[in-house]
Amino acid sequence: MKFPEENKLNNWLEDNKNPEIDRFIERNLEITQQVCVILKNRGIKKTEFAKMLGKKPSEVSKWLSGTHNLTLKSITKMEIALGVDLMNPEPNYIYLGKIEGNLESYETAKDNYEISHYTQEAV
Secondary structure (H helix, E strand, O other): OOOOOOOHHHHHHHHOOOHHHHHHHHHHHHHHHHHHHHHHHHOOOHHHHHHHHOOOHHHHHHHOOOOOOOOHHHHHHHHHHHOOOOOOOOOOOOOOOOOOOOHHHHHHHHHHOOOOOOOOOOO
């Protein structure tokens, strides 16, 4: 989303970039997305997940919005309830096919590969 040129918030964010805050937000979104995908794949509704955590559904909705400051305690609570490791998930391996040619072809293909932890499943 592009903000208008004279948007004060956008200007402030651009002038005060902080890599720590950027990484924090990125990591927070990764964790909430992982939880949402797990819940969807297991057919667990958010109200049921709230019961599993001993929390109110409104609090869990806030946790999973991606904008809430997750604590290590809340992340651990979700990990225990789901039986997963959200901080260090198992890597997923995908077979991308065969690269024909020589070592240079491989290096070019490897250098042009981009990894993304974000999926559309959580939306």
